Amino acid sequence: MTVGIESPNDLDLSLLDLLTAPSLPTSKTAHRRRDAELDPLLLAAALASGPHVTRNHYHHDFFPPVMDPQAQGAYDWTKWTGEEVGSEKEARRGYTYLSRQAPRSKRLQARNVNEASKENHSSPTEVGPPLRANDLPEPTAKKTRSSSVSVVVDTNAGAAPASARSAQVEVKCMARTRIPTPHGPAFLHLYHNNRDNKEHLAIVVDPAQLSYECNPLAPPIRSRSLDAIWSETETEMDRITRGAYVGRLSPDSQTPSKPLTERPVVSGDSIPSPLIRIHSECFTGETIGSMRCDCGEQLDEAIRLISQPITIPSVSPDAAPTTIPGRGAVVYLRQEGRGIGLLSKIRAYNLQDLGHDTVTANLMLGHQADERGYEIAAAILRDLGLGTECGEGVRLLTNNPDKVQALEQEGLRVVERVPMIPRSWQRRHRRAAENVVPAPLALDAEDEAEKERRSGATLIGGGAAHGEDLEKYLRTKVLRMGHMLPIFPERTDKDGIDA
Numbered sequence: 001m002t003v004g005i006e007s008p009n010d011l012d013l014s015l016l017d018l019l020t021a022p023s024l025p026t027s028k029t030a031h032r033r034r035d036a037e038l039d040p041l042l043l044a045a046a047l048a049s050g051p052h053v054t055r056n057h058y059h060h061d062f063f064p065p066v067m068d069p070q071a072q073g074a075y076d077w078t079k080w081t082g083e084e085v086g087s088e089k090e091a092r093r094g095y096t097y098l099s100r101q102a103p104r105s106k107r108l109q110a111r112n113v114n115e116a117s118k119e120n121h122s123s124p125t126e127v128g129p130p131l132r133a134n135d136l137p138e139p140t141a142k143k144t145r146s147s148s149v150s151v152v153v154d155t156n157a158g159a160a161p162a163s164a165r166s167a168q169v170e171v172k173c174m175a176r177t178r179i180p181t182p183h184g185p186a187f188l189h190l191y192h193n194n195r196d197n198k199e200h201l202a203i204v205v206d207p208a209q210l211s212y213e214c215n216p217l218a219p220p221i222r223s224r225s226l227d228a229i230w231s232e233t234e235t236e237m238d239r240i241t242r243g244a245y246v247g248r249l250s251p252d253s254q255t256p257s258k259p260l261t262e263r264p265v266v267s268g269d270s271i272p273s274p275l276i277r278i279h280s281e282c283f284t285g286e287t288i289g290s291m292r293c294d295c296g297e298q299l300d301e302a303i304r305l306i307s308q309p310i311t312i313p314s315v316s317p318d319a320a321p322t323t324i325p326g327r328g329a330v331v332y333l334r335q336e337g338r339g340i341g342l343l344s345k346i347r348a349y350n351l352q353d354l355g356h357d358t359v360t361a362n363l364m365l366g367h368q369a370d371e372r373g374y375e376i377a378a379a380i381l382r383d384l385g386l387g388t389e390c391g392e393g394v395r396l397l398t399n400n401p402d403k404v405q406a407l408e409q410e411g412l413r414v415v416e417r418v419p420m421i422p423r424s425w426q427r428r429h430r431r432a433a434e435n436v437v438p439a440p441l442a443l444d445a446e447d448e449a450e451k452e453r454r455s456g457a458t459l460i461g462g463g464a465a466h467g468e469d470l471e472k473y474l475r476t477k478v479l480r481m482g483h484m485l486p487i488f489p490e491r492t493d494k495d496g497i498d499a
């Protein structure tokens with residue numbers, strides 16, 4: 001596309017009228033127009049877009065990339081040479097009319113198109129009718145199933161190693177804030193990335209962030225992209241508002257952080273490596289307390305475990321051991337329903353009610369058993385300095401072998417896998433060990449902490465989830481998805497263990 005504006009005379013004058021403010025008659029009562037002056041680059045862009053574009057479009061997001069060259073995906077018009085080739089042209093085609101003044105029907109239509117392209121295979125028309133269970137293929141082999149990293153490795157012989165490729169995944173921590181949780185203080189980090197348009201999160205448990213001193217034993221877990229200086233014009237207040245501060249923020253204490261130059265190196269044997277969980281979003285389990293799965297309690301349990309104080313044995317036998325607050329992070333990925341989206345997950349639940357397990361239900365809907373990838377999680381961990389530069393490695397809280405494998409392929413050092421045992425199974429193990437014969441699922445047999453959780457003291461889904469649906473779900477994960485969890489025997493009258 002070229003806009004051949006050789007001289008102002010070449011401009012279509014009627015179009016120019018639309019684009020520029022007509023001069024108003026000057027009288028004593030007339031007010032001066034307050035419109036911003038026209039930028040020649042905006043003018044050129046408008047001319048290229050056609051006669052339906054008026055100056056009002058400037059003020060209604062028609063040219064966000066022009067108005068804010070820093071915006072994500074922005075086209076930098078200052079580099080425009082008058083000609084566009086190949087991919088550049090394709091990229092700019094994506095800038096569609098976004099005016100908030102467009103008719104509602106048009107806006108809804110545009111939104112539906114966007115939503116449909118975002119949610120992979122999630123609309124009923126895309127997915128088509130469920131397949132019959134008997135005709136299903138076996139779940140894809142483990143290596144290519146869940147991690148898109150593995151898929152690329154397998155199909156591109158001679159490709160760069162995963163760690164090099166995922167360097168292309170860029171994440172930027174847009175904001176951070178302190179969140180008091182029932183388990184202690186946490187810092188919520190919100191990330192943007194160059195792979196999808198979802199807001200992935202990191203819940204960093206690290207009370208050292210509240211302190212102004214750096215403990216060399218356990219340096220604070222800080223985001224490099226957050227602490228960076230974003231622009232020359234950024235003020236201290238801008239930095240503080242987006243969370244780039246140190247210590248505890250209060251009306252009397254506001255200390256902006258400094259950009260990270262080097263991360264302090266922690267020797268691997270001084271303290272246990274930070275405990276990390278990579279968790280996928282589950283609206284049903286985490287928001288309305290669904291007990292079809294254990295996602296709500298897993299999120300709660302992860303934050304609880306990470307927050308547990310760490311005891312460091314002293315080097316000399318006479319000295320007392322030191323205790324430091326627990327540290328680690330939950331990387332919260334917006335991969336609802338193992339990446340198939342909430343709509344498909346709800347449909348899958350109905351197929352599960354018809355008697356199919358969670359893997360078969362996904363396959364019947366034309367999905368894979370697990371469609372997640374972990375490159376963004378790895379990039380977030382790298383940004384937080386976890387598993388790489390500090391030399392600490394991470395302890396990964398999971399039963400899912402795909403997560404361990406995916407992080408290792410991304411070049412992160414997983415020094416230990418810490419199992420994530422469902423709370424109902426933990427309880428049964430305890431009772432079995434104590435040889436107690438419990439009434440099935442009886443509340444009065446629960447200890448105080450469990451009662452408190454169930455009364456909603458923590459996350460809504462944070463109690464001990466249990467029930468027939470959950471049992472099926474957990475067993476399928478172990479038996480069909482290779483989760484590393486010793487399956488607990490169902491209740492038998494002989495041992496009196498509740499199912």
Ligand SMILES: Nc1nc2c(ncn2[C@@H]2O[C@H](COP(=O)(O)OP(=O)(O)OP(=O)(O)O)[C@@H](O)[C@H]2O)c(=O)[nH]1
Pocket residue numbers: 278279280281282283292293295298335336337338339340345348358362397398399400403420473477483
């Ligand atoms: N498709 C589908 N997704 C489900 C179902 N139940 C839970 N999920 C999703 O599974 C995901 C939970 O995964 P994670 O918490 O990361 O755990 P995991 O991969 O099972 O492995 P762990 O780390 O061992 O817990 C969430 O996105 C849930 O929405 C189900 O029945 N069908």
